[in-house]
Amino acid sequence: xxxxxxxxxxxxxxxxxATGDLAKRKLIPALYYRFKDGQFDxxxxxxxxxxxxxxxxxxxxxxxxxxxxxxxxxxxxxxxxDRFVSILSYVSNDVTxxxxxxxxxxxxxxxxxxxxxxxxxxxxxxxxPICEYLxxxxxYRRDARVVLEKPLGHDLESSEAINNEVASIFKEDQxxxxxxxxxxxxxxxxxxxxxxxxxxxxxxxSANIDHVQITVSExxxxxxxxxxxxxxALRDMIQNHIMQLVCLVAMEPPASDEANALRDEKLKVLRSxxxxxxxxxxxxTVRGQYRGVTSETxxxxxxxxxxxxxxxxxxxxxxxxLKAEIENWRWAGVPFYLRTGKRMANRVSExxxxxxxxxxxxxxxxxxxxxxxxxxxxxxxxxGVKLFLMIKDPGPGGMRLREVPLNLSFAQTFAxxxxxxxxxxxxxxxxxxxTLFMRRDELEAAWKWVDPIREAWDASRDAPQPYTAGTWGPxxxxxxxxxxxxxxxxxxxx
Ligand code: BG6
Numbered sequence: 001x002x003x004x005x006x007x008x009x010x011x012x013x014x015x016x017x018a019t020g021d022l023a024k025r026k027l028i029p030a031l032y033y034r035f036k037d038g039q040f041d042x043x044x045x046x047x048x049x050x051x052x053x054x055x056x057x058x059x060x061x062x063x064x065x066x067x068x069x070x071x072x073x074x075x076x077x078x079x080x081x082d083r084f085v086s087i088l089s090y091v092s093n094d095v096t097x098x099x100x101x102x103x104x105x106x107x108x109x110x111x112x113x114x115x116x117x118x119x120x121x122x123x124x125x126x127x128x129p130i131c132e133y134l135x136x137x138x139x140y141r142r143d144a145r146v147v148l149e150k151p152l153g154h155d156l157e158s159s160e161a162i163n164n165e166v167a168s169i170f171k172e173d174q175x176x177x178x179x180x181x182x183x184x185x186x187x188x189x190x191x192x193x194x195x196x197x198x199x200x201x202x203x204x205x206s207a208n209i210d211h212v213q214i215t216v217s218e219x220x221x222x223x224x225x226x227x228x229x230x231x232x233a234l235r236d237m238i239q240n241h242i243m244q245l246v247c248l249v250a251m252e253p254p255a256s257d258e259a260n261a262l263r264d265e266k267l268k269v270l271r272s273x274x275x276x277x278x279x280x281x282x283x284x285t286v287r288g289q290y291r292g293v294t295s296e297t298x299x300x301x302x303x304x305x306x307x308x309x310x311x312x313x314x315x316x317x318x319x320x321x322l323k324a325e326i327e328n329w330r331w332a333g334v335p336f337y338l339r340t341g342k343r344m345a346n347r348v349s350e351x352x353x354x355x356x357x358x359x360x361x362x363x364x365x366x367x368x369x370x371x372x373x374x375x376x377x378x379x380x381x382x383x384g385v386k387l388f389l390m391i392k393d394p395g396p397g398g399m400r401l402r403e404v405p406l407n408l409s410f411a412q413t414f415a416x417x418x419x420x421x422x423x424x425x426x427x428x429x430x431x432x433x434x435t436l437f438m439r440r441d442e443l444e445a446a447w448k449w450v451d452p453i454r455e456a457w458d459a460s461r462d463a464p465q466p467y468t469a470g471t472w473g474p475x476x477x478x479x480x481x482x483x484x485x486x487x488x489x490x491x492x493x494x
Contacts, residue, residue, distance in 0.1 A: 017121035018048025128165035183421030223306025288319035
């Protein structure tokens with residue numbers, strides 16, 4: 001089936017932080033892909049803003065380089081790249097100094113039919129000054145949109161402060177808080193899987209599900225990223241991406257896919273999470289930090305070795321595993337085991353729904369006992385869904401039971417390239433669709449749940465548990481789940 005392209009209204013997209021890594025790696029390539037697919041054309045404009053003094057031509061050159069580096073070669077063609085960069089322009093603007101606020105006026109168009117969006121890919125302490133600037137200079141419009149990139153605070157209090165600053169200018173229906181996990185195709189597929197099929201919903205509850213596992217493991221390290229040491233895995237991954245995945249797995253069916261219908265249901269999940277506080281933190285959470293490893297074939301630095309001299313001795317966690325519980329009728333007694341880390345054995349993001357055992361086995365004389373069914377939703381890489389079922393091993397030799405996956409591989413089923421999360425999200429802003437963005441109350445509910453964990457860790461004398469780079473994390477993570485008579489899922493296909 002060919003892909004359906006729905007063109008968007010012409011827009012002026014103003015990207016603050018245009019010289020940064022996110023713009024280079026994600027935003028420019030994502031916009032290019034959408035342009036190449038014909039979702040918008042030269043009637044739209046992209047205006048980069050940053051402190052660096054650049055001309056339009058310099059910005060366009062950087063954009064060309066980022067397309068060369070980050071766009072798949074078969075999507076790169078000179079004519080389209082020329083057309084794309086022709087809609088890019090640049091304003092150098094130090095928003096920390098009102099004296100230096102250069103005028104965006106000559107770049108922004110007055111036509112009310114042209115969608116106006118401001119993307120703040122800058123440190124959150126600049127959100128306030130930028131909003132003030134936009135308002136003072138008259139760039140604010142009631143239908144303009146503002147997009148906020150993480151980190152949206154480092155705890156509830158700081159997040160409230162950021163949201164208040166933004167809210168002093170923009171109304172909530174104009175604010176688009178990015179969690180790029182929500183833009184991933186497979187994450188949206190979770191909604192289709194749950195709510196476009198009759199099969200799963202009747203058994204999506206504690207009567208049939210034993211537990212849920214969510215793993216987001218990465219093989220890259222983190223010590224060279226300045227921001228990471230201030231953040232750690234809890235703030236960097238659990239508070240946002242993994243909490244959002246928990247919400248999509250656990251929420252009640254919303255009445256529609258309208259933004260607030262969906263976000264109301266997600267919020268209820270966040271508010272039903274059992275708090276993990278005080279002494280429970282040591283019981284239900286594990287934090288780790290990777291150590292280097294040297295062998296004949298590899299040499300990988302540990303987190304501490306990657307840090308600059310003034311950060312040595314840091315107790316920032318590069319791994320977290322925890323056991324969460326949702327206190328409502330659907331999920332009472334069903335643990336959600338969550339884990340994420342850097343420098344782990346593999347890069348994989350997946351959700352495992354482990355069903356309960358069958359109530360009674362009739363296969364008394366069979367070889368191999370029936371194993372409980374399992375649904376594995378693989379978000380990346382090798383996106384797809386596997387439903388592990390028991391079958392009879394074919395052939396003579398008596399009844400032999402075997403577990404095999406019913407395998408829906410997206411790469412094999414769909415010929416098209418899977419779009420990057422930012423492609424969807426950037427244009428949803430233009431369309432005015434907030435469904436895949438976090439509402440303020442959701443964000444704050446997530447901080448409220450995460451803060452006591454952080455506080456207990458900070459107060460504890462224990463350091464994060466060490467784990468060797470290239471492994472599945474510290475032994476404490478294995479103990480956390482094995483204590484309950486369960487194991488982390490490892491995909492061996494059988
Ligand atoms: C970001 C985190 O939000 O998500 C990074 O700050 C992390 O630390 C990244 O590497 C993971 O995203 P993805 O799309 O590669 O899974």
